[in-house]
Amino acid sequence: MSRLLMLVLLAAVPAAAQDAPDGEPDALPQRVRSVLLYGEDTCPKPTSPDEVVVCAKVGESPFRIPKSLRKSEPGPGGTSWVRRAELVDEVNRATLPGACNPIGSFGQSGCTLQMIQRWKAEQREKKAEEAAIPGGED
Structure with a gap:
């Protein structure tokens, strides 16, 4: 009780x-x-x-993003998949065919391609110089 x-x-x-x-x-x-x-x-x-x-x-x-939510330098987690794929392509380009590199398969094809492109650019320059000369033909 x-x-x-x-x-x-x-x-x-x-x-x-x-x-x-x-x-x-x-x-x-x-x-x-x-x-x-x-x-x-x-x-x-x-x-x-x-x-x-x-x-x-x-x-x-009231118009600023708080410091805790602001982004700093983007790390691997903040990089888009497109950019990651581009980086892989840039790194692997040295060993792919057409790279003019002694490393990798078929690298010499790129050297030949570069020589042909340089020759073609030189030919265009010569034509442009010849066209710029007044009265070159008699």
Whole structure:
């Protein structure tokens, strides 16, 4: 029986703690205002006793991406698959056919191709020089 009485008294203690000293319960605020602060902003004062102002500092500017979310130098995880494939092609180009490289299969074909392209460019230059000379034909 004494345990039951103690249990009832302990259950009533939180209810008694909520009452104000004069016996009336505390009144809840009528208005709660949440404010986000940027940079050097200060928290505004409540306009009435029934108002509660909750302030939170969130960063430098409302128009800037927070430093924690800004990207730094892109690592391998941030590189697109297209760029990764291009890098593999650039690295392997030295050993592919048509590369003019003694390493890899059929590399000499690239050397022949480069010589032909240089010869063709020289022929175009000669024609352009001959066309630029006035009165070259009699």
